[in-house]
Amino acid sequence: MMNAIVEKTVQEQWIEVGGVADIPRDGARVVKTPLGDIAVFRNMADEVFALRDKCPHKGGPLSQGIVYGRRVACPLHNWHIALESGMAVAPDEGCAASFPVRVEGERVYLSLTPNEHCSNH
Amino acid sequence: MKKLKLVMIGNGMAGCRTLEELLKLAPDMYDITVFGAEPHPNYNRILLSPVLAGEMMLPDIVLNDLAWYENNGIALHAGKTVTKIDRVKRKVIAADGTEAGYDRLLLATGSLPFILPVPGKDLPGVIAYRDIADTEAMIDAAKHHKHAVVIGAGLLGLEAANGLKLRGMDVTVVHLADWIMERQLDKTAADLLQKSLEAKGMKFLLGKQTAELVGGESGRVAAIKFKDGASIPAELVVMAVGIRPNIKLAESAGIHCERGIVVDDTLQTFDPKIYAVGECVAHRGIAYGLVAPLFEQAKVCANHLAEHGIGRYTGSVTSTKLKVTGIDVFSAGDFMGGEGTEDLLLSDPKGPQGGLYKKLVLKGNKLVGAVLYGESEDSNWYFKLMREGTDISALRHRLLFGETHLGDSGHGGQSRAAAMKDSDQVCDCNGVCKGDIVKAITTKGLFTLDDVKAHTKAAASCGSCTGLVEQILAHTLGGEYSAPEIKPMCKCTDASHDQVRAAIREQHLTSIADVMAKLEWKRADGCPSCRPALNYYLISTWPNEAKDDYQSRYINERAHANIQKDGSYSVVPRLFGGSVTVDQLRAIADVAEKFEVPEMKITGGQRIDLFGVKKEKLPEVWGFLTERGLVSGHAYGKALRTVKTCVGSDWCRFGVQDSTQMGIDLEEMTWGSWTPHKYKMAVSGCPRNCAEATIKDFGVVGIDSGWELHVGGNGGVKVRATDLLCRVTTREEVLEYAGAFMQIYREEARYLERTAPWIERVGLPYIKTRVVEDAAGRASAYKRLLESQEVYRFDPWAERAQGVDKHEFTPLKVIAA
Numbered sequence: 001m002m003n004a005i006v007e008k009t010v011q012e013q014w015i016e017v018g019g020v021a022d023i024p025r026d027g028a029r030v031v032k033t034p035l036g037d038i039a040v041f042r043n044m045a046d047e048v049f050a051l052r053d054k055c056p057h058k059g060g061p062l063s064q065g066i067v068y069g070r071r072v073a074c075p076l077h078n079w080h081i082a083l084e085s086g087m088a089v090a091p092d093e094g095c096a097a098s099f100p101v102r103v104e105g106e107r108v109y110l111s112l113t114p115n116e117h118c119s120n121h
Numbered sequence: 122m123k124k125l126k127l128v129m130i131g132n133g134m135a136g137c138r139t140l141e142e143l144l145k146l147a148p149d150m151y152d153i154t155v156f157g158a159e160p161h162p163n164y165n166r167i168l169l170s171p172v173l174a175g176e177m178m179l180p181d182i183v184l185n186d187l188a189w190y191e192n193n194g195i196a197l198h199a200g201k202t203v204t205k206i207d208r209v210k211r212k213v214i215a216a217d218g219t220e221a222g223y224d225r226l227l228l229a230t231g232s233l234p235f236i237l238p239v240p241g242k243d244l245p246g247v248i249a250y251r252d253i254a255d256t257e258a259m260i261d262a263a264k265h266h267k268h269a270v271v272i273g274a275g276l277l278g279l280e281a282a283n284g285l286k287l288r289g290m291d292v293t294v295v296h297l298a299d300w301i302m303e304r305q306l307d308k309t310a311a312d313l314l315q316k317s318l319e320a321k322g323m324k325f326l327l328g329k330q331t332a333e334l335v336g337g338e339s340g341r342v343a344a345i346k347f348k349d350g351a352s353i354p355a356e357l358v359v360m361a362v363g364i365r366p367n368i369k370l371a372e373s374a375g376i377h378c379e380r381g382i383v384v385d386d387t388l389q390t391f392d393p394k395i396y397a398v399g400e401c402v403a404h405r406g407i408a409y410g411l412v413a414p415l416f417e418q419a420k421v422c423a424n425h426l427a428e429h430g431i432g433r434y435t436g437s438v439t440s441t442k443l444k445v446t447g448i449d450v451f452s453a454g455d456f457m458g459g460e461g462t463e464d465l466l467l468s469d470p471k472g473p474q475g476g477l478y479k480k481l482v483l484k485g486n487k488l489v490g491a492v493l494y495g496e497s498e499d500s501n502w503y504f505k506l507m508r509e510g511t512d513i514s515a516l517r518h519r520l521l522f523g524e525t526h527l528g529d530s531g532h533g534g535q536s537r538a539a540a541m542k543d544s545d546q547v548c549d550c551n552g553v554c555k556g557d558i559v560k561a562i563t564t565k566g567l568f569t570l571d572d573v574k575a576h577t578k579a580a581a582s583c584g585s586c587t588g589l590v591e592q593i594l595a596h597t598l599g600g601e602y603s604a605p606e607i608k609p610m611c612k613c614t615d616a617s618h619d620q621v622r623a624a625i626r627e628q629h630l631t632s633i634a635d636v637m638a639k640l641e642w643k644r645a646d647g648c649p650s651c652r653p654a655l656n657y658y659l660i661s662t663w664p665n666e667a668k669d670d671y672q673s674r675y676i677n678e679r680a681h682a683n684i685q686k687d688g689s690y691s692v693v694p695r696l697f698g699g700s701v702t703v704d705q706l707r708a709i710a711d712v713a714e715k716f717e718v719p720e721m722k723i724t725g726g727q728r729i730d731l732f733g734v735k736k737e738k739l740p741e742v743w744g745f746l747t748e749r750g751l752v753s754g755h756a757y758g759k760a761l762r763t764v765k766t767c768v769g770s771d772w773c774r775f776g777v778q779d780s781t782q783m784g785i786d787l788e789e790m791t792w793g794s795w796t797p798h799k800y801k802m803a804v805s806g807c808p809r810n811c812a813e814a815t816i817k818d819f820g821v822v823g824i825d826s827g828w829e830l831h832v833g834g835n836g837g838v839k840v841r842a843t844d845l846l847c848r849v850t851t852r853e854e855v856l857e858y859a860g861a862f863m864q865i866y867r868e869e870a871r872y873l874e875r876t877a878p879w880i881e882r883v884g885l886p887y888i889k890t891r892v893v894e895d896a897a898g899r900a901s902a903y904k905r906l907l908e909s910q911e912v913y914r915f916d917p918w919a920e921r922a923q924g925v926d927k928h929e930f931t932p933l934k935v936i937a938a
Contacts, residue, residue: 015934015936017933017934017936018933018934022928022933023928023933024671024672024928025672026646026672026673027672029928029932029933030932030933031932031933031934031935031936032932032934032935032936033936034936034937034938040933043646044645044646058686059688060686060688061684061688064676064680064684064688065649065676066649066652066653066672066673066674066675066676067672068644068646068647068648068649068652069644069645069646069648073648073649075675075676075684076684076686077582078581078649080649091575091576112936
């Protein structure tokens with residue numbers, strides 16, 4: 001019940017979480033939310049992505065993995081996860097929820113309403 | 122941009138592999154059209170023998186189904202034979218009149234079975250063994266007829282005979298030479314093999330030359346007649362006397378051919394618009410008939426078709442394994458020997474499987490050939506020693522007994538892939554059984570170790586079962602599997618670890634971006650496999666110039682602590698030489714209490730491990746420890762871990778040397794250094810060796826007259842006792858030899874290669890030459906280590922407690938409820 005109320009108040013709004021430069025290139029930072037950690041990634045091309053900080057395999061913190069291209073390798077067992085979609089790269093199967101994120105100027109804005117294709121919210 | 126037109130003639134394994142590689146590199150470059158004479162999509166020809174033997178079904182062996190062609194926009198003309206290439210108008214024409222124009226043409230016409238030119242060769246019931254139609258004809262014949270004769274006792278002939286026997290036929294194998302498989306086996310091994318095939322019910326007629334195939338009343342073949350006048354009944358005759366490259370089409374188009382279609386190292390024919398791969402090709406005079414070399418060709422060819430222009434095919438060393446269930450035969454290289462070679466022999470005619478036979482051919486101090494019968498679990502190891510040209514003089518006396526006899530306990534006692542049941546577990550980390558692996562290889566069409574790792578996770582964790590997985594791969598694919606000669610570092614490049622390293626040194630490259638640009642990395646950003654390796658090679662080669670790229674390090678080395686399964690970290694302070702003071706113990710107790718550390722353990726390396734520390738708390742924990750004089754223990758790194766010691770001569774009634782002080786000295790010299798993989802040392806004060814120095818990367822054992830130095834030990838997944846390097850007298854010598862050995866390891870081993878496999882790869886004599894005999898080289902390597910240590914011997918914890926890399930340990934934002 002409590003969770004539902006919290007969810008209601010934070011969803012459908014963009015929250016400024018920091019500057020692009022605060023995230024290392026080919027790295028990630030964590031945004032702590034009442035509904036769990038979200039990893040915000042920045043790749044070499046300065047694209048920014050946001051995923052639930054939880055690998056679909058054994059729940060490893062994706063924010064701690066090595067970022068390359070548009071993927072991250074989970075630090076626990078080296079599963080590779082696509083940053084745009086949160087989908088595990090074949091032949092592995094599973095997904096981490098992805099969150100809408102946008103960059104305006106140098107600022108990063110995050111929405112706490114996950115994109116719909118993945119049930120691992 | 123308009124797409125170019127690529128036409129491929131031949132729809133077999135080598136050709137389709139080339140297309141797969143090409144689609145990975147340049148998915149949108151070509152409109153692709155494929156002509157195949159057989160009315161099937163691309164299937165795995167290697168697995169026709171298991172199909173014949175009734176172990177697999179035809180649908181199991183399709184590699185690329187029709188959907189694959191469709192999804193990749195490839196126009197497939199299956200069942201259409203191309204009869205003409207018009208090189209002027211750049212088009213090909215099939216027998217039914219179908220035409221296709223090309224900008225590039227890829228010839229992958231494979232090979233044709235050789236048919237003996239004897240009377241009766243065209244009778245019904247006389248076939249070759251090459252494709253699905255032949256296999257179906259044999260299966261059908263086995264239902265209706267009794268007597269089968271296989272002409273030719275090579276690999277294919279024996280597999281055909283075995284399959285027909287299993288399907289209930291009375292099978293005789295006829296062979297011209299004096300022993301079977303004479304191109305792969307010597308007489309002794311061949312006789313053993315023949316004996317065990319005879320025990321399965323096959324009959325052999327050796328030294329027989331076929332004169333004629335005689336038809337019966339029905340018009341079908343009924344008997345085979347030999348030059349000596351003898352004759353036996355045969356309602357099915359399978360000719361397996363060899364294959365020859367199918368070059369008819371190429372020749373008729375005026376493309377230069379010798380034994381096969383002649384190509385250069387980029388797989389280009391004499392017509393620059395036309396490439397060729399596979400069994401139809403003659404590269405440097407050799408036509409290959411095994412799949413591994415053909416796949417290497419495919420890779421290079423695809424690269425040039427994609428106009429990347431990197432990579433050359435320079436030929437392959439091949440090996441052979443027979444795919445007959447329950448029989449273990451292996452052969453590779455110069456197995457007959459001759460002028461200037463020596464044979465090592467092990468023979469037991471009463472061994473399992475009707476005999477045991479091992480023959481290794483040596484030339485100088487290198488292994489150049491091998492024949493194994495009855496026990497081939499070491500075949501991959503022998504093959505590797507051959508390919509890498511390892512100096513085997515130090516292991517010569519043990520070589521015949523195999524890798525598992527190199528003083529270790531092996532992998533869970535299980536080392537024979539062939540003898541394992543499907544339900545036996547191979548990968549103990551990820552719980553993968555043999556049956557899972559075999560199934561993935563056959564149904565998913567896997568050919569490489571990397572494929573198997575990705576699909577099954579076998580050998581993907583600790584790697585100790587890698588050899589076993591390779592054996593299963595080799596056994597399932599038979600002679601068709603061989604590990605590539607130069608293993609690329611990863612999928613981002615064709616360069617090997619050694620080539621990358623040489624480039625970094627010789628071209629003075631000092632950043633990951635430089636390396637990737639100079640060596641034309643295929644993925645701009647690399648991957649989690651190459652980036653940590655590149656970072657290590659750079660900082661170890663140019664310690665003063667290369668910048669340590671933390672984003673290319675695994676999390677443990679980036680955060681200077683070990684990540685645990687719940688995402689918390691463990692902290693191990695350094696206790697030099699395993700020696701500890703009251704203040705240090707108190708500091709550790711205090712930090713554990715203050716930060717509510719849930720669990721502590723004494724480690725195997727004589728340190729104290731504090732578990733369950735939240736990442737955000739790490740800098741604070743470190744600050745607390747730093748203030749009390751403790752530094753990072755690097756328990757998280759590919760780095761100098763610990764120097765373990767026994768108490769030594771200060772207290773022990775047996776001790777002859779001060780091992781504790783020696784351990785402290787060694788650790789003070791080397792701590793903070795990064796290495797290709799973790800690096801452990803130990804010092805014992807007497808030969809009783811309580812510090813277990815003989816299973817460390819570098820072990821020191823005190824003796825009455827000084828110190829004994831040992832190298833290349835390992836106590837982990839695969840136990841290996843050290844090799845004795847030498848004896849020295851003084852403390853200074855111990856430090857110099859230890860430093861020089863470590864530095865040469867740092868400079869020359871491949872990333873993630875422990876000292877044990879490194880020494881087995883380069884050979885102990887090489888290490889002795891560098892560290893013991895070459896005094897000037899030793900001194901200079903020692904100096905290079907100390908210079909690198911000027912840069913890297915610092916406490917990363919102290920820096921971070923002061924605020925370095927703050928972003929690593931703090932959330933970007935905390936959103937309150």
